[in-house]
Amino acid sequence: MRIYIKDKPLRIKKPDEVGDLAQFNGIVEDDDLLINEKLFKGNLLIRNATHSTIKSVLFIMHNKKLKNLSSITVLTENYDEAIDYIKSKFKILKAGGGVVYRDGSILLIHRLGKWDLPKGKIEKGESFVEGAKREVQEECNIKVRVNQKICTTWHTYTKGDKSILKKTVWYLMDCLDDSKMKPQLEEDIDEVRWMSENELNVALYNTYMSIAHVYNKFKKLKKTQSV
Known part of the structure; x- marks a missing residue:
């Protein structure tokens, strides 16, 4: 799933859907550091994302001015649950x-x-x-x-x-x-x-x-x- 937030793409994918890691400027694992928007630049890959991480990503993308960010790709083993979680945060x-x-x-x-x-x-x-x-x-x-x-x-x-x-x-x-x-x-x-x-x-x-x-x-x- 690809969602545009303030005209920047947030991609939710399964781990096996991403092959070449060279396309990303930064790669981070799911951890508390994700609340720091300084990490949000270039094409960012976040691996092993939980609902808490996704919530933080949504908040930062909606509320911060991320001039240096091109895209975010989030990898999660629980893809369907992640999509349902995201949809639950919005009126569709x-x-x-x-x-x-x-x-x-x-x-x-x-x-x-x-x-x-x-x-x-x-x-x-x-x-x-x-x-x-x-x-x-x-x-x-x-x-x-x-x-x-x-x-x-x-x-x-x-x-x-x-x-x-x-x-x-x-x-x-x-x-x-x-x-x-x-x-x-x-x-x-x-x-x-x-x-x-x-x-x-x-x-x-x-x-x-x-x-x-x-x-x-x-x-x-x-x-x-x-x-």
Whole structure:
């Protein structure tokens, strides 16, 4: 499981899921020293993590300014229990979004100063597919057809006194009609734009890490389809 906290990835993995340790700048064992945020820099690996360690990691990532941190990978033998523990600390919301693809271009929205992919909250009674399609069509004022699932992302944020963990399921979509395309202003979207791969690579410098992750998953999916 990969969770984005303040746009930095926290990966929860089983010990056998990590091979090359050279990818990490620091490797520590589970101990009381983890409450010291000075350890949180570069790509950090934490081994033999307990629930107490995970709680400390969540607190530090939410409450400290970790300018030198790139990512944290936590290894635990009790993977399922760890995931359940993390989820118990948040209110979970469901969302759906789409990578709308047409003739080598992808549809991006510009919202609150960042380039983003269209997405939104799943309404009561909706499936992820239904909600993702509705949100993409509403935010961009286009018609789409859902093709297949790309991936799932998780990210956290705070709303009032509540800690939210949002699960977003992403789908590859085909554009059926963009003749009336326009941004949904009431959702703080000020631009909707088709971008080529070169344009998108520039836009990724001003987006969220979770969106870059979705794009990379999309590229891998398209590559397998072209083989």
